[in-house]
Amino acid sequence: MSDVVISPALEGTDSSLSEVRDWVTLLKPRVISLVVLTGAVGLIVAPGHLHPVLAITAVLCIALGAGAAGALNMWWDRDIDAQMRRTATRPIPAGRIAPDAALTYGIVLSLASVGILGLATNWVAAGVLALSIAFYVVVYTMWLKRRTPQNIVIGGAAGAFPPIIGWAAVTGDITLAPLILFAIIFVWTPPHFWALALWAHGDYARVKVPMLPVTHGARETRRQILVYTIGLVPLTLLPGLFGFAGPIYTAAASLLGLEFLRQAWLVWRDAQDAEGRSLTNDAPAKKCFRYSLYYLAALFVALAADRLILA
Numbered sequence: 001m002s003d004v005v006i007s008p009a010l011e012g013t014d015s016s017l018s019e020v021r022d023w024v025t026l027l028k029p030r031v032i033s034l035v036v037l038t039g040a041v042g043l044i045v046a047p048g049h050l051h052p053v054l055a056i057t058a059v060l061c062i063a064l065g066a067g068a069a070g071a072l073n074m075w076w077d078r079d080i081d082a083q084m085r086r087t088a089t090r091p092i093p094a095g096r097i098a099p100d101a102a103l104t105y106g107i108v109l110s111l112a113s114v115g116i117l118g119l120a121t122n123w124v125a126a127g128v129l130a131l132s133i134a135f136y137v138v139v140y141t142m143w144l145k146r147r148t149p150q151n152i153v154i155g156g157a158a159g160a161f162p163p164i165i166g167w168a169a170v171t172g173d174i175t176l177a178p179l180i181l182f183a184i185i186f187v188w189t190p191p192h193f194w195a196l197a198l199w200a201h202g203d204y205a206r207v208k209v210p211m212l213p214v215t216h217g218a219r220e221t222r223r224q225i226l227v228y229t230i231g232l233v234p235l236t237l238l239p240g241l242f243g244f245a246g247p248i249y250t251a252a253a254s255l256l257g258l259e260f261l262r263q264a265w266l267v268w269r270d271a272q273d274a275e276g277r278s279l280t281n282d283a284p285a286k287k288c289f290r291y292s293l294y295y296l297a298a299l300f301v302a303l304a305a306d307r308l309i310l311a
């Protein structure tokens with residue numbers, strides 16, 4: 001067996017690489033990917049034309065703004081993140097990034113994303129980006145998250161703004177169509193998050209964050225997931241009914257919606273003990289959470305495909 005000798009120069013590269021990785025982690029890159037997709041689709045389906053360079057700049061600003069909001073969320077939540085298994089290794093609780101540095105980073109990136117978007121497109125889009133950052137950081141993270149189980153119902157609006165931002169970047173205004181896209185993400189968020197909270201509730205209970213499964217139990221959470229999903233599916237048919245999406249989107253929304261209903265139904269029907277706790281290690285809830293991500297991505301891709309193919 002040969003010993004691997006790492007030269008000091010390579011060690012340096014290694015540590016600066018992991019430092020870069022930590023700064024990227026602060027932006028919650030995996031969550032951002034779906035935010036970027038919904039924002040980009042808002043931009044694609046909006047009537048009118050934006051120069052490709054400006055369109056790419058707008059999408060990058062949405063990503064940067066959402067990432068900055070994620071960094072500010074992690075700065076504020078560093079105390080509870082340190083105590084939750086899922087979040088304890090994040091850069092701030094693990095001591096790899098100083099809280100003050102993360103705060104500065106989040107503020108600078110927020111200002112930069114809003115400023116650049118305003119200069120590159122218009123101040124309606126930039127204003128909605130600023131609003132969504134404020135909604136996620138102030139309304140959800142600082143105010144509602146630790147106070148009420150309705151935290152993600154109200155605070156979830158933050159993540160529903162990106163299609164409006166994309167649309168407004170092209171048109172400079174906000175009409176019924178982007179508001180419907182907002183409503184779809186708004187109603188999608190509770191089943192998305194509560195499916196995860198069903199099996200992560202131990203973490204939330206430990207840090208006294210009043211997520212629905214902690215305050216109202218697993219059975220009520222399953223019921224709410226089903227109720228919101230039943231509300232969501234007809235909402236996703238509105239783009240077709242209002243004439244800004246065609247048959248590709250409507251067919252996709254129907255099929256994807258039926259599967260989401262089936263997943264939510266299986267969560268509701270999951271084998272439970274007397275208190276409604278899962279006897280299957282929350283297998284249906286885990287599947288439903290994963291499906292929620294696939295669902296929203298596929299729905300928005302179908303909307304864009306409809307517009308690009310049938311245009």
Ligand code: HEM
Pocket residue numbers: 028030031032033034035038086140151152155156157158159160185189192193196293296
């Ligand atoms: C207040 C509303 C929301 C809450 C509380 C929430 C919560 C969560 C949580 C706790 C996770 C687990 C992964 C992690 O540790 O980061 C997660 C994953 C995810 N969320 Fe949400 N979410 C919300 C809204 C959204 C929205 C609006 C989107 C995009 C449109 C989104 C996209 C995603 C994606 C893509 C993942 C998977 C990340 C991965 O693969 O690790 N979420 N969400």
Ligand SMILES: CC(C)=CCC/C(C)=C/CC/C(C)=C/COP(=O)(O)OP(=O)(O)O
Pocket residue numbers: 028031035062065066069073077087129132133136141145158159160161162
């Ligand atoms: C344009 C813009 C600002 C978009 C961002 C909006 C957005 C996607 C918000 C929700 C994302 C999310 C992972 C929330 C969870 O926060 P949490 O604190 O409950 O989760 P955690 O415990 O994993 O930190």
